[in-house]
Amino acid sequence: MASCVANELLHKIKQLSILLPINVCLRRRCSTSSKQRDSQRHLTTKSSSEKLVGVVGLEIHAQISSNSKLFSGSPVCFSAPPNSQVSFFDASLPGTLPVLNRRCVEAAVMTGLALNCTINKKSLFDRKHYFYADLPAGYQITQQRRPVAVDGVLTYSFLGGKKRSQVVRKHVQIKQIQLEQDSGKSLHDDVHSQTLIDLNRAGVGLMELVMEPDMSCGEEAAAAVRELQLILQALGTCQGNMSEGQLRVDANVSVHRPGEPLGVRTEVKNINSIRYLARAIDYEIQRQIGVMQRGGTVHNETRAYDSKSGETIPMRDKEGLQDYRFMPEPNLPPLIVFEDNATLPPGVDSSQVVVVQKIKEGLPELPSVKREHLVQAYGILPEHSFTLVNEEGLMEYFEEVMKATRKEPRKVIGWVMNELLGQLKQQDMSVSQR
Template sequence: GQAAERGIELDDCSYRYFILFFKSELVFPQFPVVLNALKLEISEVPVMNAAVNPPTELSKIVVGLEIHAQIHSNTKLFSGSQVGFQAPPNSLVSFFDASLPGTLPVLNRRCVEAAVMTGLALNCTINRKSLFDRKHYFYADLPAGYQITQQRLPIAVDGTLTYSHLGGRNRNTVVTKSVMIKQIQLEQDSGKSLHDDYRSQTLIDLNRAGVGLMELVMEPDMSCGEEAAAAVREMQLILQALGTCQGNMAEGQLRVDANVSVHRPGDPWGIRTEVKNINSARNLARAIDYEIQRQMFVLESGGTVQNETRSFDGKTGHTIPMRDKEGLQDYRFMPEPNLPPLMVYEACSTAPPGVAPSQVVVLEEVRERLPELPSVRRQRLVETYGILPEHSFTLVNEDGLMDYFETVVRETKAGPRKVIGWVMNELQGLLHQQNLSLSQSPISPQALAQILNLQENGQISSSIAKQVFQELWKTPGKTAQQIVKEQDLGMVNDSTEIHRICQKVVDSHPDQVQAIRSGNKKVLNKLMGLVQKETKGRADPVLVRAVLEQKTS
């Protein structure tokens, strides 16, 4: 109503935007005061759930991330218990995991190798000597009352993550940025607390307690949700390529905490809030962008941002207060007395004499096992096959799609650009339409290569090739050759037959023929379409064009 009194039209986007804020936990000033403070008309206010880049002249945004990556290992960090996501509750718990008196930690070499490999892939300095510490806090799912981590001297420091995302008006411009990696530290995961509201009970599952984690701490080098989401996706791809983390965020194998603050240019950094345990890259972008806008509203309306921990509600798109940090918790860090310093050696020759190779981690051996990283894959795809950068992103980001593409290229005479068109449009289109993963595709790369070879050999036309693709999708047990033979879809390239059909089309459309003879050559395409209609898409297009050009000249 007050907007109408001021002669401002409140469109649907603006309405949703302000309703979102007035439903939040904040107590805002009256509506006109908000508008005056922001110096914005309602129509200028961005939608809250969009990827927003707030104006830099009004505010500076600082975003940092902490990523907890569950190490892909058969056993836990300090015990021999198996690791399993779907195991029955409390079925994968050793005496050490349950913190029974007298039990001692035994470090898992695989977890150390995973941290070293991840550090090398992220251009980190690997500390030849790192230390373990106890971080004390009291939760029911942490039976020891402390977590073994690496606070003082972590295993890897000072790295960089280079990530890219598609920007520009048409989302086809590659924007490349870097974020500094402050450190990578090894630590234990906690158990799970399951809250039973019906019985007013909290149940504890210790299956996850003691599972090895890598905590990757990024410097606050980002400024919006889109950048943070792109960085996390790139990190996820790197970890999956290395095999050090499976990266399934839905199963908690990769968990992200975001630290967000807003300040005016020239002022000290603002008070930060932490948004905990975000479970997808999309929700990460949404949570950060919401939090940026929330803090901007608080500051512009004269309020103070609280130093607090918040969670993100994916249904509403809101961040919700969990607990404040005004009184910083004292974790009482102390050296872990039951673990010696963790030593990493440059080469086997530098390891202590008499130590078995299976008991040490050697940098040169880990370096030799580093695979091709996602950024290198994208560059190789563009340079080798001449495809567009945005296509290289899709091939690398979609699990197994790059191998599918390269298999088709190897087994067909068609060029890479033609193959990428089929993979991006026909294959991906049907997968997305039916909500299937690539592993569920009824058409193998070999089957797609057969279709393309039939087209390249002149046995079927391009339209028939798509028809065969659709038929193969419905009946995956058959081959492309069988479908072409059974349905009589082979190319019609008999010159006499093509001449007869073309003459029929020309005689039936004198106006179009006259238009072509008057110089409108585009009309020829219409006549070609009519010929293809007569032959149900089977006529050789090259021969058809040549005959029509002759008959309309």
Template structure:
């Protein structure tokens, strides 16, 4: 069975996205996720990054005479994990093929891949774009080996070939052309990146090439036949992905507006110029002369194997976000933000277990903590404030010990290393909230005696006058008065 759906068929019933200069944008993705195995897909050679060139290319990777490929079981299990995570059909029998083409960094003259019967078929990736839920359908995900790498930077008038990557296990994840804007395409790529790292099948390091995206982009007038696609290869950052697709859309529209036809091609994005440039004409499947690999038997996956893998799967981010909504009353947006990584979700869970109110913990994590993490370009595992400290601070707010403004000062002291004990910081900085009703009442009486105009305006129905009185009380108490008590006292005295 083939999971592929024709490009035209795939568009039936698909929503139209926002138009760009009167054109509809159509985007599909092919993503290469490097699988997190210690050895290559058909040999025992290491997949470690950063080794000296050509020190990790075995005889099997080079297809030297007399060598035979042997399937890496770990790579298959990682493919099964992805299929389970995305609701795909996992083929009980899939076949490997030779994809034939010439390139200097392809030592065999062919790449072992899957063509007619891939291991993972169908499925989808769902995510939120703002408040709107989007779903991108998948055609397939198939196992294949990576090629080597051509090196140009350190050679004058020459190129070098590093075959360390040759034979590295990849899972190529192919979507239907369901995306209708650059924002939707980048959101899909981020969600897929989150899923493959969440379930541990890929480290997601885009700079090292572990997660590489190819975007197929075309434009057309609404209702017109599908446009000619151009494939932007090897996008290795979300920022460049957005820039590349935006430029390609503008370029294609400009060509059509000037009366020129779009030629199918593979293009590269140059971050320095912000432009795409054609690398070669785009090949079709027939150009690769696929045929079954005679050295590899069909890959058989028994139902028992799938169930063993399923039993070891972690809770998926979408399911976790839905649980946060049910159990803690969090919005879809907040729950999605908290499940951006397993580490972030663990931090939230630890804070709640330590006594933090879930909504307040969510607000702090997605607000102040996220802001500081971004400023310092670190992740939650390196946050100076622990989940237990955050929970203690949130409890002090709930107990009325500190105001929200004072809590931010305490948090800053924790983050910058001024102290580690919440109560000691509150005491040292004099941030304890005034809750003595007698002392507070005296301040309120003093403020009322000095602000008759605000009293008259409030009694005349002007709510802003009441807020002004609250502000005067807070100022007189040097910000230490309990806002709830201030409100209650003022309303009681003003009748």
């Protein structure tokens, strides 16, 4: 009896020893699979919740400071009566031909040099076809194939940090600078249900600057535009008055997760101040993030910024690619500029052509150099030099006070920053209006 029980017990132990490795293996496999599922779940959650970030590129149209238009001798005057500054060519009368304004070419080359661009010694003009009432020819003369300047970089700064006292420096790539005509103005009369056309602006010379999508928020874009505005004003190539349309900015905005392809972009137009530019971009970034978080789709469209509501509103859908039917401009030869006098053909007068080296030698002091000069000459903080240069007329006023009083720079800068700017802000005035 005891022997039978012992044999049965031994048999069960053998069965257990056979089954045990299988059970352990199964248990380990289950455990490993569970860990893998947890890891995959963690990765999925991390991927889905990874923060969406904004991507911003800019297209800027800068009206060239010139007494006459790009291809005609008509004067440029912002406040002139409607249709009083229009030549036959501006009105696109048959038989009229374009004559290139050398001053506009020099302005584009100077701007390109200041932005560290490569100047194309040979550039081409093209026709860009579209039909608006304020474009009488039915096409715009521009530089789509080979612009006057390419591959530049703009270094800009803004005050960051918790107390906004730290100078943050960043760079944005300049894809190209091209010369082109401006269009006229369409004036909509809702009372009489009609649209009036003013061709005074038609044919005014523009520089279109295309900035790569190297910015991530409205603050960066606003700082880049402000730095560009200061550079253009220092060069004298554009007055940069946004309220008069001398500097017009279109923002291309999209969102994506870092490491993933860029998202569908929208173009925001009708931005007439740097402050509104920052607000419009930040709003559009948050709008697109909200759309994607709700499972929606961001559409490729053009939107306008409403400064009253602080929102962007849809203007037109851009899903269908517009065909501008670019073609070479048959009435203009290639634009040739020369590196220096040594490269001029025999018998060519240097005063009648554009010489890059001559323009480079005449470049004025740029804002970044002015800031360095203030820090080194007066020993002030970089953030103070930033404010002095960015506020129109403030640097000149500071140096006038320094010469007149001969006080310690830190005391003068303290008075300027705290007392002067505080009083001007209360009275809604600027230093240039003093």
